Amino acid sequence: MDASSMPAPCGPDTFTNRTVIVSGGTGKLGRVICRALAEGGANVVVNDINAEATANLVEELVSDGRSAYGITLSAVNGSEIISQTVSKFGRVDAVVNPILGAIPWKHFENLTDDDFRASFEANVLAPISIAKAAWPHFKAQNYGRIVNFTSDGMLGFPTASTYTFSKGALFGVNKTLAMEGAPFNIKVNCVSPIAYAPTMERHIQRFSEDVQELFKTRYKPEGNVPMILALASEGCKISGEVFNTSGWAVGKSVWGVLEGDNQMRTVEECLLKMDQVTTKNTKEVYEPGSMVDFTEFQSNWILGKDSKSKS
Ligand SMILES: NC(=O)c1ccc[n+]([C@@H]2O[C@H](COP(=O)([O-])OP(=O)(O)OC[C@H]3O[C@@H](n4cnc5c(N)ncnc54)[C@H](O)[C@@H]3O)[C@@H](O)[C@H]2O)c1
Known part of the structure; x- marks a missing residue:
């Protein structure tokens, strides 16, 4: 299945008058999410620590006639990001957080406290910071959508402790925020996506050949986008769920x-x-x-x- 032959994930007006922040917006998943939201009519705020990639993506979207604005800041600066977003577009309707802090790839005993701090800061505190700063706006307008990104890595992945511990934390974030948001039409959900990159080559060697082929041919970043956009949209009525998405397939993770x-x-x-x-x-x-x-x-x-x- 080729991403270019798939239908657009949503109509051109699905996100009209909606402002959506995408933190980690220039990564593998972030880029395709930003583009799809912009093509769906959203004002897209691309937030990432990568200044050059942020500027390039915003320029690309704006030159295609889309509405986009870049904020180069770590997403732990939630208040500043929300304040700039509201100054620029007058409101914030959704935050989508495909953020990924660097993974040191070391055995547990070789990791430092700083390795863990850095990972929890990017993977947990950053989405919390953005959600917290957006919350009063969501409550005041009785509308908000949050999509966080966990990982099947939380089921156990040796040498990736900083990643898997921090991604596991988002499970609790998801459940509690969904409950606190319920009276205010704030829907909070999590996705556990798969988007193949050549850097995964070593990791996928353990699978059978047909599964390896699936990774390379079908597990495109775009194959996660329809569900992520659905969760960020007005049509989303569920909250507190974790969905595993890959290759245009969606399942539900349960505890x-x-x-x-x-x-x-x-x-x-x-x-x-x-x-x-x-x-x-x-x-x-x-x-x-x-x-x-x-x-x-x-x-x-x-x-x-x-x-x-x-x-
Ligand atoms: N790619 C996969 O197969 C896969 C699998 C499971 C889970 N996920 C999750 O999906 C999300 C996106 O993955 P990806 O493959 O696109 O990652 P990626 O590394 O390509 O992109 C992550 C982006 O986050 C940015 N970032 C890092 N720290 C930040 C911070 N503090 N503030 C703002 N931006 C920051 C990076 O600059 C980068 O652009 C991640 O949360 C990841 O854990 C991905």
């Missing part, structure tokens, strides 16, 4: 809980029953929608009640 054993009173019993507790068997995985849901589930099965019933 689930299983009933265990409610009589584990000694270390010996715990050790003996560990396999039983961790084996899925025929038990149904329950996906709590919130901390309250989880606590009800846990309490109900300990009490011997139907764990899916509300107490």
Whole structure:
């Protein structure tokens, strides 16, 4: 499947009168997201630490007759980015954050505290900073969309601790902001995309040949764009979900809980029953929608009640 033969991800008016900030806007995914939003009628704010790439992308979009503005700042400067955006376009409607801090590629014991700080700053504090600064605007207008970027790397990826730890943190960011945003029509979701680049060549060697081919031919940056734009659009009615996107396919990532054993009173019993507790068997995985849901589930099965019933 060739990206150039695919239909445009949205109509030319889907984002008319909407201002969307794309932080990490000049990266592999950021670039195609900025272009698609601009072609969908949005005022696009390209935010990135790469000054030259930001200026070039903005010039490219503006010379194509699109509405774009560049802000070269780390996205941890959320207040300044929102303030410049509102001065330029009068409002902010959505923030999309395909940010990626540099990955040191070292084993855990060789990483420094500064390696972790840098990664958490780019991958977690930056999207939080932008969301926090945008929040009062979203509340005042009873409208806002946030799309953060996690990674299947959070499922475990040796030598990528700084990346996987920080990407895992976004799972919690997503759930809590979705709940706090619910009364104000602020929808917060996360994507876990795949966009092939030659730098992944070594990483994909572990897969079968047909999967390697899939990476190279179908896992284009563009193959994630329709869902990302859907989540950033007015039409988006869901919140707090994590979607895995790749090659124009979309799935949902879940965090689930299983009933265990409610009589584990000694270390010996715990050790003996560990396999039983961790084996899925025929038990149904329950996906709590919130901390309250989880606590009800846990309490109900300990009490011997139907764990899916509300107490
Ligand atoms: N490419 C993939 O296959 C893949 C897989 C899983 C997850 N993701 C996620 O998707 C997102 C985009 O990935 P990508 O491949 O386009 O990455 P990329 O490295 O091509 O782009 C990331 C961009 O973020 C910018 N950036 C870094 N720190 C910043 C900061 N503090 N403030 C503003 N901008 C900053 C960089 O300059 C760069 O332009 C990332 O969050 C990544 O974790 C990508």
